[in-house]
Amino acid sequence: MPAEKVPDTPVEVLVELLKKAKEIAATSGNVPEELTCQLQKALDIASGLDDYLELMTTQESEPLAELYRKTISHDWKQVHKEGKTMFQLPKECITGHVEGQTLKMLIHISQAKRVLEIGMFTGYSALSMAEGLPEDGCLVACELEPYLKDFAQPIFDTSPHGKKITVKTGSAMDTLKELAAAGEQFDMVFIDADKDNYINYYNFILDNNLLRLRGVMCVDNCLFKAKVYLKDVTDSNGLALRKFNQFVCNDPRVEQVIIPLRDGISVIRRVSVVSECSRTQSKITDDKVFRGVGGRPILDRMHLDGKVAYVTGAGQGIGRAFAHALGEVGAKVAVVDLDKDKAEAVAEELFLKGVNAISITADISKSDDVQRMIDNIVSKWGAIHIACNNAGINMNSASEDTSLEEWDQTFNVNLRGTFMCCQAAGRVMLKQGYGKIINTASMASLIVPHPQKQLSYNTSKAGVVKLTQTLGTEWIDRGVHVNCISPGIVDTPLIHSESLRPLVQRWLSDIPAGRLAQVTDLQAAVVYLASDASDYMTGHNLVIEGGQSLW
């Protein structure tokens, strides 16, 4: 701590006290050496903590470092003297590196997209949190002093994350009222402004649902230099924080913990709405709709944590998108493809994202390969919960010219291969009493896409739908759901081949949505069909074609 710095956290106060004690020990002749030694150890521990945390925390970005340098070197006294700020702002009120990184981490953990900050100062915590937000995330920062907006904005503009921040100047309570009137809600709220208003901000936020269900509130300075728990404190801010902590601690609407980092950060979350409603004796219907099935709200019911999935034809296109989608919501994924390199590349992509993935090379038109694929997965992960039978081929020819070879090849992969996968995975799933099979059919199972001629493809995909319906009804009473997805025309590299490219304009005029499907348009469907949220669906053909089959 620099010599002129005022101790600002319990640890900094402790360091100062230990230094004084050491000085006293050094100047009194009769202090045992053992006591001096113990004092030095205590001082080393306390004074080394912040430096160590600083060193071991991921480095701040250049815009944050610049914001810090500019804030610390600014003459705040002079600015106030010149009447540019209403109050004389102490530079120490900047949150800084370790706290900024903590807030950014909380944003990541809570997957917040919308953040509200009360008390921006020069914007260090605002920019730290913005860095943790996704590209379409946003942060509304309330700040009393217009001068601070002008101070922070040029630095925000140097950061790729600065555009996520909107600064609202004026009294924070006025801004809160405005936001509540507009029906705004936030995933995370950070309070770091005038301490005597903390309880008012907190109550207003909860009473007006500014913090969304399962949102998180963080509050700074909750240890207030230890004044919240020391006796004989007269400091008004210390007493305000003490009262605030006690209020939150007694509030049945929330759970809280104070993290003793810097000057203390309270992390507060709303507890179950059920207990909140019974407390207020609201007339609620306390059932699965209200609580969620098994206490899990709808999005949680789409999670696939601990589930084992495979996707065939996952080396590219739709299969790759399916593999990523299933992995992103928690499943372990076996990436199956005829092409070894492609399967390995996608498994590597998934692994990089933190998904447990393996690659398997298999030709699903060969029964031995199919059985080997299933055996590999079961021996590696002990089960198969989700089977995405997606591999397929498409050849074009006029029906009068379609060779038996083309017909057989198409059916061997698209229908016979899909059946073999369903059967092999189904045997495992029937034994488990649980399974979700998702076959990739096609819009061509419903309509005859034109002008290209693809008899064997169309009929094989119609077969996939009937296969799905039959298995879906035969196995459902033993816990195995079988459904299929029928994509419309998907924008894959194949579409841009020389022979197909001229047809794109023609197709577009047949599609109400006015565009081809992207593989990402299909991802939510596979997650839904793989999850418990679709437990009453079986034998269904989920058509995703931008309305094309309706015209």
Ligand SMILES: C[S@@+](CC[C@H](N)C(=O)[O-])C[C@H]1O[C@@H](n2cnc3c(N)ncnc32)[C@H](O)[C@@H]1O
């Ligand atoms: C502790 S500083 C905030 C530090 C900031 N979070 C950071 O990361 O550096 C408190 C800020 O709250 C602002 N403030 C105080 N009272 C306010 C109020 N009633 N409405 C809005 N802002 C207020 C002050 O002007 C000051 O900039």
